[in-house]
Amino acid sequence: MASKSKTPKENPLPKASAAAKRALEALDFLVLLAGIFRDEAGLKFVRLLKWLAKKDTEPAKGLRRYGALWKALVDHQEFAAHPRVGTLLQDYFLERLLEDDNPLHRKAELAPLSEISPSLHQSYARELDAVQKILKTDWEGEFLKKSGLLGKSEAPSLEGVVAPKRGKGLPPAVEARRKMKAELLSSNKGNPLLANLAEYFHKNGWGLFGLYRAFRWQMEEGGKGRLVGVEAVDPIRLENLIGYDEQRKPLIENIEAFVSGKGANNALLYGERGTGKSSTVKALLNKYQGRGLRLVEVHPSHLNEYPAILPFLRGRPEKFILFVDDLSFEENETSYKGLKALLEGTVEATPPNVIIIATSNRRHLIREFFGDRAGGVQKEGEIHGADTVEEKLSLSDRFGLVISFYTPDQETYLKMVDGWAKAEGIKMPPAELHARALQWEKANNVRSGRTARQFINDLKGKVS
Numbered sequence: 063m064a065s066k067s068k069t070p071k072e073n074p075l076p077k078a079s080a081a082a083k084r085a086l087e088a089l090d091f092l093v094l095l096a097g098i099f100r101d102e103a104g105l106k107f108v109r110l111l112k113w114l115a116k117k118d119t120e121p122a123k124g125l126r127r128y129g130a131l132w133k134a135l136v137d138h139q140e141f142a143a144h145p146r147v148g149t150l151l152q153d154y155f156l157e158r159l160l161e162d163d164n165p166l167h168r169k170a171e172l173a174p175l176s177e178i179s180p181s182l183h184q185s186y187a188r189e190l191d192a193v194q195k196i197l198k199t200d201w202e203g204e205f206l207k208k209s210g211l212l213g214k215s216e217a218p219s220l221e222g223v224v225a226p227k228r229g230k231g232l233p234p235a236v237e238a239r240r241k242m243k244a245e246l247l248s249s250n251k252g253n254p255l256l257a258n259l260a261e262y263f264h265k266n267g268w269g270l271f272g273l274y275r276a277f278r279w280q281m282e283e284g285g286k287g288r289l290v291g292v293e294a295v296d297p298i299r300l301e302n303l304i305g306y307d308e309q310r311k312p313l314i315e316n317i318e319a320f321v322s323g324k325g326a327n328n329a330l331l332y333g334e335r336g337t338g339k340s341s342t343v344k345a346l347l348n349k350y351q352g353r354g355l356r357l358v359e360v361h362p363s364h365l366n367e368y369p370a371i372l373p374f375l376r377g378r379p380e381k382f383i384l385f386v387d388d389l390s391f392e393e394n395e396t397s398y399k400g401l402k403a404l405l406e407g408t409v410e411a412t413p414p415n416v417i418i419i420a421t422s423n424r425r426h427l428i429r430e431f432f433g434d435r436a437g438g439v440q441k442e443g444e445i446h447g448a449d450t451v452e453e454k455l456s457l458s459d460r461f462g463l464v465i466s467f468y469t470p471d472q473e474t475y476l477k478m479v480d481g482w483a484k485a486e487g488i489k490m491p492p493a494e495l496h497a498r499a500l501q502w503e504k505a506n507n508v509r510s511g512r513t514a515r516q517f518i519n520d521l522k523g524k525v526s
Contacts, residue, residue, distance in 0.1 A: 076121070076208045081199050082114035088192040094166065095189045098158045103134040107151070114204055121209045125217065128205050132218045143293055144273075145236060147243040149220045152197050156243040159193065161269045170263035171379055175256065187256045194246065234352060235275060238266055264379075271380065276347060276357045279364055279371055287367050289358065289374055300345040303338050303511065304481040305474040309465045310342055316463055317346050320417060321353045321381050327462025328405060328418040336512030337467035339421040340387050347383070356380045362389050368404045376413040386420040405460040420461070469509055475499070478514035486522050 089099060089108065099108060110127045118124065135150040146153040166186045169178050202220045211217050242262045245255065266272045274291030281287045300310070313329060320326035331339040347357045358371065365386070375382045386401075404418060458464060470478065479499040483490065502517040503509050 076117060076210070078117050079114035079204050079208060081204055082111045085196045085199065086111050086115055088196055091192060092189050094164045094186050095159065095162060095193055097162050097164070098155055098193065101158070103131065103138070103154060104158070106131040106134050110201070110205070114201075114208055118208075121211075124205065124209050125211075128209075128217055132220065135220070136218075145240040147240060148197075148247050149202070151201060151220050152247060153243065155193075155197055156246055159246070160239065160242065160272060163269060166260070167263055167268040170260040171267055172264075174264060175260040178260070183256060183260075190256065190259075198247065233275075235266060235272075238262065239272070267378070267380065271356070271378065275351045276359070278359045279361070279367060281364060281367075287364065287370055289371075292359075295347065296341070296344045297348065298341050298345045300342075300349055302481065302485055303341060303345060304478040304514075305470050305511065306338060306342075306467055309467055312463060313342065313465060314346070317350055317355065321350050321355050326417050328460075329420075329463040329465065330458055330461040331419070331421045331465050331467060332423065332458075333467030334469045334510060335423055336508065336510030337469065338511040339467050341511070343383065343385055343387075343419055343421070354380045355383070357383045357385050359385045359387065362386055365401045365404065372413060372416065375416055378415060380415065382416045384416060384418045386418065389420045389422045402457060402460065405457075418461075470511070472500075472509070475503065475509045475514060478511050479517060482515055482518040483521075486518055488518065488522060488525060490521075490525070 086108070089096075089111075092099075098104065106127065110124070110131050113124045113127050132150070135154050139146065139150050139154055142157075144157070147156060164186075166178065166182055169182070175183060202217075205211075206217060209217070242259065245258060263272065270277075270289060270291055274293070276292040276295045277289045278292055279287055280290045300314075303310070309331075313331070316326050316329060331342065333339060343357070347355055358375070360367070360371065368384070371384070384404075389401075401420075404412065476496050476499060479495065480492070483495060488495075498521065499514070499517050502520070503513055506513055506516075
């Protein structure tokens with residue numbers, strides 16, 4: 063009996079991914095956390111999930127969608143300086159989660175979880191559980207299985223990359239963020255995780271304020287300004303600053319009161335360049351950032367922007383220094399009126415969590431000419447010239463705390479040199495070190511803390 067010929071079977075359609083179907087259903091369910099997946103990378107991720115969830119016969123379409131997602135992730139992650147946790151996809155969306163603007167994150171900044179309404183934190187817990195399940199899924203594996211590329215190298219990997227090293231350890235805020243992301247990828251869920259997450263936001267803040275400790279007010283095209291986080295803050299410490307202990311004492315006491323929620327004064331630090339005025343302010347930030355102190359640097363030309371800056375800071379739990387460095391005004395400049403309004407207050411009161419610290423090399427902030435004096439030549443068209451001069455000269459008096467930083471004497475200068483040499487590990491006989499330091503001072507024709515530090519930087523390159 064003749065055997066029946068076998069007809070070749072058609073290739074079966076690739077199976078739809080059950081994990082992708084579940085993920086799409088979870089994404090439709092999100093309300094509080096929906097914004098995590100609404101940026102460019104999020105939309106590309108959803109497009110890939112839709113392809114995975116169908117019996118699609120076009121693997122090329124899937125490869126294009128996967129490649130588009132990979133590129134969107136790499137465009138961001140390859141240049142991110144923060145410590146990464148998990149895969150490219152996991153770390154990216156964990157960062158999005160910690161930066162998301164939603165009611166629970168905003169409330170957790172201000173109050174513990176026990177003071178957040180049950181309906182809010184219970185709904186958030188359910189959505190957080192769904193997001194965790196989405197992020198824990200091996201989407202690279204799901205794609206490779208469906209596309210038939212498993213074991214091949216055509217598709218780029220979503221594996222995480224090694225984060226850049228940052229010297230010894232991580233700043234406390236950066237380490238806290240890394241730990242929180244790692245916990246979100248663990249098996250924890252429900253109230254223990256939610257309580258830890260709420261505590262993280264209560265201590266560190268969310269979004270931009272949870273990521274940075276210092277900010278800069280930056281003007282954009284069209285005249286609109288915005289807060290920009292400062293990634294690398296000068297790590298200077300108060301113990302590195304030799305001399306001026308008497309000057310720094312009232313300023314430290316002022317900041318101590320400020321972070322403790324007590325009354326604090328605006329402060330003006332004036333004196334010669336290089337005497338440590340700006341370094342003192344940055345060292346104060348480094349000392350008190352763990353107690354909620356933050357710094358916003360405002361360029362002197364942007365002082366009139368303060369009504370636009372204050373809404374970002376008002377009502378927040380952190381304490382902010384508005385830092386105006388190297389402040390001075392030219393003869394005919396009128397922007398000093400913006401500073402005057404900020405110091406005196408307007409209809410909109412300055413928030414209690416904001417103070418101003420300015421540095422200047424001029425005691426009265428405004429360049430004076432003999433013609434400004436009462437006996438001088440009155441400027442054409444100036445009817446009340448004496449009143450204008452008085453208004454300018456009294457500007458510094460509106461600071462509650464005015465501290466002078468004078469040029470150090472030779473003994474103090476050499477102590478600064480000794481301090482920086484010790485900090486940099488330079489071992490040299492004191493007599494030789496001091497002789498070189500005095501030669502450096504003479505060659506640069508200036509004696510200051512900055513001069514001492516520059517000398518040590520130069521010496522370090524020669525003796526190392």
